[in-house]
Amino acid sequence: MRYRKIPDETVRRLPIYLRGLLFSLEQGQVRISSQDLGGFIMIKPWQIRKDFSYFGGFGTRGRGYEITKLIKQIKKILKLDVVRKAALVGVGNLGSAVLAHEDFKTYGFDISAAFDNSPHKIGKKVNNVTIEDTVKLSSLKKRKIDLGIIAVPRKAAQETVDALVKAGIKGILNFSPCFITVPKRVKVITIDFTMDLARLPYYMPKS
Amino acid sequence: MRYRKIPDETVRRLPIYLRGLLFSLEQGQVRISSQDLGGFIMIKPWQIRKDFSYFGGFGTRGRGYEITKLIKQIKKILKLDVVRKAALVGVGNLGSAVLAHEDFKTYGFDISAAFDNSPHKIGKKVNNVTIEDTVKLSSLKKRKIDLGIIAVPRKAAQETVDALVKAGIKGILNFSPCFITVPKRVKVITIDFTMDLARLPYYMPKS
DNA sequence: CTATGTGAATTTATTCACAGCA
């Protein structure tokens, strides 16, 4: 296949394929067709095949895809084939939910540090991770942690981000409901669930 | 303007515009140009103008948009101009975070019911909402609640959704990390933050 | 015969460029 930039939409779907594949592996399957995979995850088979085609031939004509092999390939593309250490900042309800989230492990993430600025929380353990003082964020660089998850109140978001960037973080998952500014080299993905809830009524059949 | 279906991408951006407008209103502004609004929310001015153009003329040439008027119009389009009652199912850490989330109120949502199946939680109050037994989900219809937010473990997701659908719910915000099945008349938006975290490494500059 | 892989066609979304109004 000749070179072409991978569409963002394809990258967005890769983790979904991964979820579907892990599920069907759990079901004891060995091979799967784009048809069947698409059935699970509600994506059209030709979309799946087209997405994979950007990376080369993953399947076998007439037989489908070998699940374990495909999982390995997608993980490699997404750079999830090595354990990725992440730091959480803000251990409130949301932060605690993130820390307890089993799923992350499956996808290669290890949230090995947690920070908060509340004296009540510092020193406590949540899910085997000891909560540290936010002022110690600068230690992340030598601890080889380059991924940050922030779940702090809106007002604290930008300063937290600034501290993370200074500590050498290269990617941020932002749960704070606001816009944050970072240097171009840092990738931010914001999850603002109010924005999602707010478009639900538009699609709901009226009264 | 002649009729044309509103692009999904436009609908997805409307809540973002709303956030930007509410922010600039808070700053004491009265009018705003697409240029300035775009500055806040990192969206190009011509995209903003094009999006608004699907609904008709919101602004004044040469002067920009009157903020309060524009807020009102977007809320109306998104059907957020009336208070929307919602029910939360699953009051764990994530559910509690949702219940405590101040933002929802700003966008017209009132989470007036919460359900859990843990006997320890039933009867307790979280954020002024008394937690009810999940078996009472059927009461939602007469309580005029047509929006559900689910934050239950993966295994309980589909049965919870089924109960919500049976109770007449018309829209669901799903935080459970799995695919759920609903009748076509029900709109589901899934927030699966593992999927978002999983594409972050792809975009992070290597080592 | 089955299901992939992929150019081509189509649809959808973004960007441009400028006419038109305050």
Next chain:
DNA sequence: TGCTGTGAATAAATTCACATAG
């Protein structure tokens, strides 16, 4: 003059249809 509103141009993503390999 300043900024909106919008057709037209461009770009991106999806869908189709079928040649091709096992």
